[in-house]
Amino acid sequence: MASVTLKSVSKRWGSVTAVDDVSLDIADGEFMVLLGPSGCGKTTTMRMVAGLDDPSEGDILIGDRVVNDLAPGDRDLAMVFQNYGLYPHMTVAENIGYPLKVARVGKAERTERVRAAAARVELEAYLERKPQALSGGQRQRVALARAIVRTPRLFLMDEPLSNLDAKLRVSMRAQLKHLQHELATTTIYVTHDQVEAMTLADRVAVMSKGKLQQVGAPLDIYNRPANVFVAGFLGNPSMNLIAAQAEGGRLIHAAFSLPADTVRPGKVFVGQRPEDMKVTEPEKGDFRGEVFSAELLGDAALITVRLNGDLVAVKAPKDVRARMGDVVGVSFDPAMLHLFDGQSGERLADRNGEAGKVTPFPQARGERHP
């Protein structure tokens, strides 16, 4: 088991900066998920930890040893690839046993450990098959077994579930979580799927354009996104973000104004998640607007309301009936407001360092504009 530390790690290819000054501490036994949109540098970050790419700058430590100059095979880690990277000409047993064979583990011990690893992922019945004769889910489990057979200090997984169908993905996700918990091996897991990140991670590291945006427990990140990017990226449907102007202790928008005496004058993004808002009678809400669209999500309805130039999405109970063109009221939860600086996009309310639930305006009562 080992901790992993990235110290100001960057990776450049010519003029492309794939990873930009990323520093990250991963605790021993922790399940760390790297989350971000396509092309943000997640895979590159992981490949540098694996030793498949060399950092342009910075140090990578596994345990307390700098591993920059260590070959992948000497870093004592295992990796599960997106397409599994199985050896097609070897049987399942040979695939799983390959790291042991390379490490010159004796044949008897090898057979035993292969069997044990296969049993862990319920593959005993397939040991003599070739990967070609397996389903996607089974191949995925072979890759997992090959990773655990060696009991390495560190697991790296690059979107290991992305090739599976939705249902299988959910069940493999649970198996993966269970397995990692049992083995308590430090794990770095790359995904662009926020549900995967939320369900699997001890902590999530959100990346965008090569930069680390925020690191924290899934709920912390969800409840207190550090900037506009994280706020918009996490959550489905995503957070409403509306530009307003801070002026004389109030936030002014064409459709409403709010008291906000701690905010310095200037442009501010006001954010609230759709599930923190309610659709009401036109007269009862904090403001009102015309229904732009109404979608049934299954367990709820997503109602989008036009608010002057902006659109605001509200997650309502599924029995709320609203038709396009109706005028409805919308009320929000002042305790769940997120405010971000209009220039930097950084979160404003946490600047004073208060912990726990964010309540930027305890006395806030939204006021409808005349």
Added chain:
Amino acid sequence: MAYGFMLPAAILVAGLMYWPMIDTFRESLYATTFLNPNPTFIGLKTYEQLFGDSTFWQIVRNSIIWTIGVVFLQNVGGFLIALLLNQKLPGQGILRSLILLPWVLPGVVAAILWRFMYDPQLGLINSFFMRLGIVEHGVGWLAEPSTAMAAVIFAAFWKGFPFSTVVFLAALQNVDQEQVEAAKIDGAGSLRRLFDVVIPAIWPVAVVNVLLTTILTFNYFDIIYVLTRGGPLNATAIFPTRIYEVGFGQFKFGEAAAYGSLSVLVLVLFVGLLLLVQRRQVKAA
């Protein structure tokens, strides 16, 4: 019904391709010489004579040595050079095009070039070996029965290896990098990755390439004919040069046709093998 449409094409192909072969075989059953242009049917007598002739067996032996030698060098050498070119080297694009040069040269030109190379007085090979102190006097590589075969094999290897290199290079670039990287992480060194991942991945291509070069080499005429004409003392005579020699040098058409029929038999065998392997590979994929 569908076969009906194919019939004219089938007849045309059969006529153009197979008739000459059949006719060659027919020819081998007759005694025809320059002096006696009226063919007399003698059945398999020509074959009987051939099988009792030590020259024939020398040609069989030569053909085997020649084919195995060239195919081995071309494939192993071609593969090693492909491995080299597959590395990320500076100027690798230019190297990849330059390497094709021997292959695009006409066979006769390549052969003349190698005659100069092997020349006892002026040849580069001799001056190279003499400088290294391996030989004292210029060796007539092509004139000595003991070295002629090795010399033509090497020249043919030089002429043909770019084909294998290009084929192997394409195959190498198709090797799944995820597998290679998985092996890296599993702790396999570069030699181990080569044998455990890369070679198995390109194996189907290698098999086809070996069969293909075997067919081409068995048939190869220009290099040997220009370099040695099959000599000295038949030391480098193989089926195609022998056919030419017997047919157009000695005007023994029956014997030439018998050699031709036998070489068609060998080729049909290898082409059949090639088709079989390819069919299997398509099925496995």
